[in-house]
Amino acid sequence: MPQTITTGYKALCEAAEREVETLPTEEAIKLAGRDDTVLIDIRDIRELAREGRVPGAFHCPRGMLEFWIDPSSPYYKPVFGQDKKYVFFCAGGLRSALAAQTAQKMGLKPVAHIRGGFGAWRKAGGPVEPPETMPGEQKSA
16 A cells, blocks of 8 residues: 655654744854854765865764764764754755754754755855865865
8 A cells, every 4th residue: 555645844844944943044154163053964974075064063964863962872972962052954954954853852952953054055155174085086176
């Protein structure tokens, strides 16, 4: 029997955006490097290798988010135990809305996500570290 999806990704993302703070890219760029803010990059490692990184952002793959936030998890990362604002971003702003919502539901606060994600960050002129060379590849000039 075929599956019937009753709630699509758009509805999930819209609900998340109603529950968490969504930052315009320009405002997020101003938060970069501040001592009271942690930028959390939830993109896949292949996206970072292909597109580059935001300098100083903490990389947390989306699939590990809940495990890295929870202090009772064997995978807990102390970065999530700090008294700071956590600003999530992905490539385009959809996964980060869901990630910020999940983090907030887990008790992490304050949280926000960047409207438009890394793509909007780059387009707005935010600082970007160039992609790293993957093993076996040559860096293009």
